[in-house]
Amino acid sequence: MGVPFIAVRGLLHSDILKHRPDLLVNENPFNPGEQVVMAQPIRPDVAVFHAVQADRWGNAITPGHRDDLMMARAARRVIVTAEEIVAGELTRRDAVDDTFLPAIDVEVVAHAPLGAHPCGFGSLYEHDDTHCREYLAAAKGEASFQTYLERYIHGVRSHREYLERVGEATRQVRG
Amino acid sequence: MAQTVDYRPEELMAVVISREVRDCETVGVGAVSPIPAAGCILAEQLHAPHITLIILDGEEYYPFPAGGSELHFMAQRGELDLFFLSGIQFDRRGNFNLHVIGDYNAPSVRMAGAYGSAMLYYMAHRVILFRTEHTRRIFVEQVDFVTGAGVTPENVYREGGPALMVTPKAVLAWDKTAGEWLLDSVQPGSSVEDVRQNTGFDLRVSPSVHTTPPPTARELHVLRTVVKEKLTRSYPDFVREKILSI
Numbered sequence: 174m175g176v177p178f179i180a181v182r183g184l185l186h187s188d189i190l191k192h193r194p195d196l197l198v199n200e201n202p203f204n205p206g207e208q209v210v211m212a213q214p215i216r217p218d219v220a221v222f223h224a225v226q227a228d229r230w231g232n233a234i235t236p237g238h239r240d241d242l243m244m245a246r247a248a249r250r251v252i253v254t255a256e257e258i259v260a261g262e263l264t265r266r267d268a269v270d271d272t273f274l275p276a277i278d279v280e281v282v283a284h285a286p287l288g289a290h291p292c293g294f295g296s297l298y299e300h301d302d303t304h305c306r307e308y309l310a311a312a313k314g315e316a317s318f319q320t321y322l323e324r325y326i327h328g329v330r331s332h333r334e335y336l337e338r339v340g341e342a343t344r345q346v347r348g
Numbered sequence: 349m350a351q352t353v354d355y356r357p358e359e360l361m362a363v364v365i366s367r368e369v370r371d372c373e374t375v376g377v378g379a380v381s382p383i384p385a386a387g388c389i390l391a392e393q394l395h396a397p398h399i400t401l402i403i404l405d406g407e408e409y410y411p412f413p414a415g416g417s418e419l420h421f422m423a424q425r426g427e428l429d430l431f432f433l434s435g436i437q438f439d440r441r442g443n444f445n446l447h448v449i450g451d452y453n454a455p456s457v458r459m460a461g462a463y464g465s466a467m468l469y470y471m472a473h474r475v476i477l478f479r480t481e482h483t484r485r486i487f488v489e490q491v492d493f494v495t496g497a498g499v500t501p502e503n504v505y506r507e508g509g510p511a512l513m514v515t516p517k518a519v520l521a522w523d524k525t526a527g528e529w530l531l532d533s534v535q536p537g538s539s540v541e542d543v544r545q546n547t548g549f550d551l552r553v554s555p556s557v558h559t560t561p562p563p564t565a566r567e568l569h570v571l572r573t574v575v576k577e578k579l580t581r582s583y584p585d586f587v588r589e590k591i592l593s594i
Contacts, residue, residue, distance in 0.1 A: 181424070181467060182424060182467065182470060182471055182505050183466055183467030183468070183469065183470035183471050183496075184466045184467055184470075185470070185497070185500060185504045186494065186497040186500050186501075186504065187462075187466045187494055187495060187496055187497060188447070188452075188493050188494045188495070189447075189462060189466055189495065192452065201505075206503055207503060207504075207505055208503045208504055208505075209505070237415075239414070239415040239416075240414055240415035240416065240417050241415075242414075243414075243415075243417065
């Protein structure tokens with residue numbers, strides 16, 4: 174939307190307001206006496222979306238009824254990773270029940286099959302529970318987390334190498 | 349002689365919730381809320397066939413083209429009649445906590461946070477709270493963090509607020525005039541003393557306190573057939589573990 178702030182009802186007398194400098198309490202100028210919360214816009218520097226398909230111009234299809242388009246427009250730069258880069262051009266009609274991110278909102282596209290791992294991705298593949306448990310255990314301590322990062326993030330040179338390390342062979346892509 | 353029917357606490361809670369849903373209402377159920385989702389589908393099957401039911405993450409019950417923002421904007425417009433919330437702590441004054449246990453900057457437990465609950469608690473016409481654990485660590489004199497406030501001054505616009513609290517031991521009704529919870533009924537197998545002993549604040553007891561009518565054979569049958577089937581896709585684990593089979 175690009176507005177300087179937005180007025181929100183609710184939230185008043187919640188402790189959330191004590192910890193959020195981007196939420197201010199003010200009087201509703203159109204209804205004197207009423208307190209409302211004024212929220213500063215969230216403007217992420219970068220937003221990253223994982224798409225089912227993308228084309229080389231930046232048009233992309235992300236699954237489900239979500240708020241991806243709103244988030245893409247809030248961000249200054251948008252990166253799309255995609256299961257598949259299609260040869261031709263994608264249009265709004267290709268996104269039947271899914272979200273269509275138009276190229277005008279997208280800056281970078283990267284091919285990343287199984288890019289949602291260890292999360293699942295729509296009907297394409299399920300959560301990798303084993304890996305999620307490994308991550309959760311590693312995240313409990315600083316040293317174990319560093320080991321995790323070294324093994325899966327810093328210690329691999331590419332997405333392909335990451336997939337090999339987490340055991341791409343054991344994963345089944347359905348459909 | 350009345351026959352004893354066996355049911356799980358989650359089934360009882362879903363049945364109690366279903367009885368609170370009124371026909372023709374617009375009802376929203378948030379994510380990770382299988383008990384109210386079951387209750388609302390049950391109500392739709394039994395006595396409230398004309399409700400507009402919105403279940404986040406539930407494909408069959410999601411009428412909007414966009415994401416979770418739609419439900420929130422709907423509540424902001426004052427068009428949401430009933431919503432459900434849970435929390436890690438609740439207190440006498442209707443406050444709920446979805447944030448932290450202990451000091452905010454060095455908490456012993458840190459939860460995911462409010463999402464839209466701190467707005468929905470004020471803007472839905474009625475909010476039913478639910479929690480599967482009824483103990484003194486959950487029901488406290490004062491929550492460690494007020495995610496949403498039960499009582500607010502006149503200058504705060506509110507469409508509604510807390511209406512009911514459903515647990516495996518009790519149903520608490522919100523006394524709007526006094527601004528506090530009131531023990532309305534005790535669940536079968538519990539007692540006023542049991543509820544008060546497991547509540548960390550001085551819980552007032554309604555003069556009309558009674559035992560919740562147990563689930564009927566019909567309620568359980570529909571819950572364990574139609575509702576169970578409709579809920580399986582969104583909540584497979586819950587359905588398998590918490591709803592018994594016929």
